[in-house]
Amino acid sequence: MSVPTTLRCLVRPSVPRHVPRQVAVVWAAPFSTTASLAANPPKKKASAQMASIRSGKKMQLGKFKKKAPGGRTGKSPLPGERKAVRKRIQLSNSNALPVPGLAELTSEYMADKVNAGTVVSLPGTVQDELRVIEAFKPTQYWGMFRNPSMLVRSETVDLIGRMQDSAEKKQTLKLVVSGDRLTGKSMLLLQGMAHGLLNEWIVINIPEAQELTTASTEYAPIPGTDPVQYMQNNYALKLVQAVRKANEKTLTRLTTAYSHPELPQNIPINSTLMQLANSAKEADSAWYVFHALWQELMAKGQGRPPILLTLDGLQHIMKVSDYRSAAYNPIHSHDLALVRLFTDCLAGNHQFPGGGAVLAATSRGNAPRVPSMELALSQRAAEQAGAEIPKHDPFFRDYDTRVEASLKKVQVLKVSGVSKLEARAVMEYWAASGVLRKTVDEATVTEKWTLGGHGVLGEMERASLLTMRP
Amino acid sequence: MHPKLNIWSACRALSVRSRPIFHWPQQCTAAAQARSIWIDSPSTSQRFPDQNASNLHPFDVSPSAQEPAPSENDVALSQLQMAAYGLDPFDPEVEGHKFGMPSLPLPRDLHHKHRYDSVVVQLTKLLMRDGKLSKAQRDMAMILNYLRTSPPPKVSPLRPLLPGSPAPSQLPLDPVLYLTLAIDSVAPLVRMRAYKGMAGGGRSLEVPVPLEARQRRRTAFQWILDVVNKKPTKGSGRAMFPNRVAEEIVAVVEGRSGVWDKRQLMHKQGTAARANLNNPQLRKKGQ
Structure with a gap:
């Protein structure tokens, strides 16, 4: 050791060295320090490497600078608000010109062959009722015209004729509306519902079958059922309330035939069905109220009116649902009680006392592929046409016997494009509303008819009502 | 001499014909044009529902029911007659075009690449x-x-x-x-x-x-x-x-x-x- 260094050791330091004292004294049980350590975690010491980095400066490696992350400002919408905006249905456009002299829909209008190929407007009361049972879809072009109006096509006359026949004979029409995309299947259901409402049928509509099976609504097993069936109380509540509002006049007229001890509210015999429907106030008992209402509607010898049961998006209830049982096994859609009720009606297991119809429409926009349903419908269509009946694919094993059993007795109504005369009628309505700014002549009608895939109405709407067609 | 240039053939073409020289394929065009509506014409409103009620149902309107289709012989005869009158029976303006030929030059919006504004x-x-x-x-x-x-x-x-x-x-x-x-x-x-x-x-x-x-x-x-x-x-x-x-x-x-x-x-x-x-x-x- 050199001399100056050794001498320096003897010099007393002028500035006393600061000795950091241990200040954190933890009073805790001697055998466990975990909680207190978690409460006051020891601070990490800044390592030598970290200290060398100057704060706020970083080496720029890329050519472009990254933007500072900008958070969303403002209040975010409440739950359900966005969906409400997306699903909003507008039925009127005050800018469109009124079409004077347009016939208004009456109870017999759509059954008359002479009226095929005419445009008819919906009366206000029917509009309200159809809106309650969600017959209008947000993708339809109602919002472009002054008043909701629709084309009565030959398929409509056909369907309404069959409905009337079955009601007169007190039979149940079981029919599946099928066809290509945008051909007007849901529209045909809507026309059936409008006819039912005007003729004082009881109309029950399931607007989107996928709401029942995509595990988006609550479910619970029904006690005492074997094999276990499941009720969907929230959906049942919505359905009962819609049925009550849409069929108020008819339900007030009818009276109960049975006592219903399982209901929380006492409904004596001979009270109105409206009272029964009104007792669905909470979701807990909604399924039982719906079941009781259905039993009442099925009561024989009570002068029950015809019933119309409709469902859109048939594929969704013809497959295994997204729900799971208590043992975590997938639940078949037909084990859901509400779906079971519909498929039983479609299979012809329920005879409506006053006659009526069970209508289902397939969907092409958003629907799973169900080979059993497709096969069954093509078989029924071939049977009706007298053609060769298609057979099972022997190399395919995922056919569903329950689905095939439910579609054994249905009639199939194929919907395709409209004829040129019908296309002309609807285009004249568009032009008279001021939405289509063109002369409606033979050439225009043919042009749009051809652009719309030989009269597919939805495509014709896109070709003529949208200024720019994506 | 070409028949078109013959003055007598032109006079013959003007004469009264007892039957139509050529079966026009576009049967309902005239009626259709008469019925066509303009969105700003005042008569639209009165005409619209009436047409619907009377003319526009597909069940009783079928072209075959109105008039029987002409036989091949009739068509050939009328073509011969047209040739005699100095007209070309296979003129593209007449034959084979349901809606006639478009007038040239084509308007801008008929070209599919320029169809929008x-x-x-x-x-x-x-x-x-x-x-x-x-x-x-x-x-x-x-x-x-x-x-x-x-x-x-x-x-x-x-x-x-x-x-x-x-x-x-x-x-x-x-x-x-x-x-x-x-x-x-x-x-x-x-x-x-x-x-x-x-x-x-x-x-x-x-x-x-x-x-x-x-x-x-x-x-x-x-x-x-x-x-x-x-x-x-x-x-x-x-x-x-x-x-x-x-x-x-x-x-x-x-x-x-x-x-x-x-x-x-x-x-x-x-x-x-x-x-x-x-x-x-x-x-x-x-x-």
């Missing part, structure tokens, strides 16, 4: 992100539908639209006009161009430059999109972005939009800097 096409391409033209077109269709269904705008006298524009009540039913009017009304006339270091002392020389119509529209729509992108979203779904754009367009027409201030600022800068056009350096550069 030019302003709409330009704005659609400005809406496009990531090269997704189809999505941009859907957005544009939704913008136009929003304009069609929203109530007529209340035009502010402080922010007048282009002179000669139609009454606001007529705008919604012509959404393309509505959109064009909004864009053209806020479009700036000039842009500022900076010449670096030309003002002396390292300062740039700001000079107003006039814009072409397309450039003006582009600037105006970019301004509108800037405003739209800063607005908070109100919901999800595919209609939400177009709705925000359309709301801003309505705001432009009603004079509520901040885009008007941008335009005013740009014009003010242009007016202030117009003296710079006489800058000797700039002149030297121009020569």
Whole structure:
């Protein structure tokens, strides 16, 4: 050791060295320090490497600078608000010109062959009722015209004729509306519902079958059922309330035939069905109220009116649902009680006392592929046409016997494009509303008819009502 | 001599014919044209429902029921007769065209690449992100539908639209006009161009430059999109972005939009800097 260094050791330091004292004294049980350590975690010491980095400066490696992350400002919408905006249905456009002299829909209008190929407007009361049972879809072009109006096509006359026949004979029409995309299947259901409402049928509509099976609504097993069936109380509540509002006049007229001890509210015999429907106030008992209402509607010898049961998006209830049982096994859609009720009606297991119809429409926009349903419908269509009946694919094993059993007795109504005369009628309505700014002549009608895939109405709407067609 | 040039054959062609010389394939065209309606014709309203009731049901109208189809022999005979009258029986104007030949030159909108309005096409391409033209077109269709269904705008006298524009009540039913009017009304006339270091002392020389119509529209729509992108979203779904754009367009027409201030600022800068056009350096550069 050199001399100056050794001498320096003897010099007393002028500035006393600061000795950091241990200040954190933890009073805790001697055998466990975990909680207190978690409460006051020891601070990490800044390592030598970290200290060398100057704060706020970083080496720029890329050519472009990254933007500072900008958070969303403002209040975010409440739950359900966005969906409400997306699903909003507008039925009127005050800018469109009124079409004077347009016939208004009456109870017999759509059954008359002479009226095929005419445009008819919906009366206000029917509009309200159809809106309650969600017959209008947000993708339809109602919002472009002054008043909701629709084309009565030959398929409509056909369907309404069959409905009337079955009601007169007190039979149940079981029919599946099928066809290509945008051909007007849901529209045909809507026309059936409008006819039912005007003729004082009881109309029950399931607007989107996928709401029942995509595990988006609550479910619970029904006690005492074997094999276990499941009720969907929230959906049942919505359905009962819609049925009550849409069929108020008819339900007030009818009276109960049975006592219903399982209901929380006492409904004596001979009270109105409206009272029964009104007792669905909470979701807990909604399924039982719906079941009781259905039993009442099925009561024989009570002068029950015809019933119309409709469902859109048939594929969704013809497959295994997204729900799971208590043992975590997938639940078949037909084990859901509400779906079971519909498929039983479609299979012809329920005879409506006053006659009526069970209508289902397939969907092409958003629907799973169900080979059993497709096969069954093509078989029924071939049977009706007298053609060769298609057979099972022997190399395919995922056919569903329950689905095939439910579609054994249905009639199939194929919907395709409209004829040129019908296309002309609807285009004249568009032009008279001021939405289509063109002369409606033979050439225009043919042009749009051809652009719309030989009269597919939805495509014709896109070709003529949208200024720019994506 | 060619039969067409023979004066007697022409006289024969004028004579009264006991039966039609040629079976015209377009049976119902005349009737159809008589029934055709114009959206602004006053007779539309009276004629519309009557036609529906009387003529427009598909069950009792079938061409075969009205008149039997002519036999091949009849067709050949009528063709011979036409040849005798000096007409060409296989003239493309007559034969094989259900709706006749189109008149040339073709109108612009009959070409499929130019079928939309030019302003709409330009704005659609400005809406496009990531090269997704189809999505941009859907957005544009939704913008136009929003304009069609929203109530007529209340035009502010402080922010007048282009002179000669139609009454606001007529705008919604012509959404393309509505959109064009909004864009053209806020479009700036000039842009500022900076010449670096030309003002002396390292300062740039700001000079107003006039814009072409397309450039003006582009600037105006970019301004509108800037405003739209800063607005908070109100919901999800595919209609939400177009709705925000359309709301801003309505705001432009009603004079509520901040885009008007941008335009005013740009014009003010242009007016202030117009003296710079006489800058000797700039002149030297121009020569």
